[in-house]
Amino acid sequence: MSLFAKADGYYQSEREDMLRFVPACAKKVVEFGCGEGRFAAMVKERFGAEVWAVEIDERCAEIAASQLDKVICGDATESVDRLPDGCILTALSALTFWSTLWILTRCCGC
Numbered sequence: 344m345s346l347f348a349k350a351d352g353y354y355q356s357e358r359e360d361m362l363r364f365v366p367a368c369a370k371k372v373v374e375f376g377c378g379e380g381r382f383a384a385m386v387k388e389r390f391g392a393e394v395w396a397v398e399i400d401e402r403c404a405e406i407a408a409s410q411l412d413k414v415i416c417g418d419a420t421e422s423v424d425r426l427p428d429g430c431i432l433t434a435l436s437a438l439t440f441w442s443t444l445w446i447l448t449r450c451c452g453c
Contacts, residue, residue: 371430380407
């Protein structure tokens with residue numbers, strides 16, 4: 344079974360309910376594990392932010408790149424040095440999202 348084999352619709356998740364956790368001051372946002380970029384695209388539209396994403400699945404990264412400012416196709420841990428300074432990071436898997444958002448919103452001056 345492939346690492347990327349997920350249930351239908353998994354990579355198309357919008358998770359609009361999570362927008363309320365993105366600080367209103369967000370002007371530069373990076374989403375780890377963006378799938379096809381639907382949540383990140385909503386952040387871009389709602390906040391007018393510059394939105395980057397990191398996605399390991401090549402097909403999903405290509406789709407996300409059509410909607411976002413920059414998409415890095417690769418492993419998140421190997422992509423950190425390529426991210427813009429002063430960004431707010433998000434990830435929609437529950438533990439990663441909460442720990443990343445909690446730590447980084449406090450480091451970005453929001």
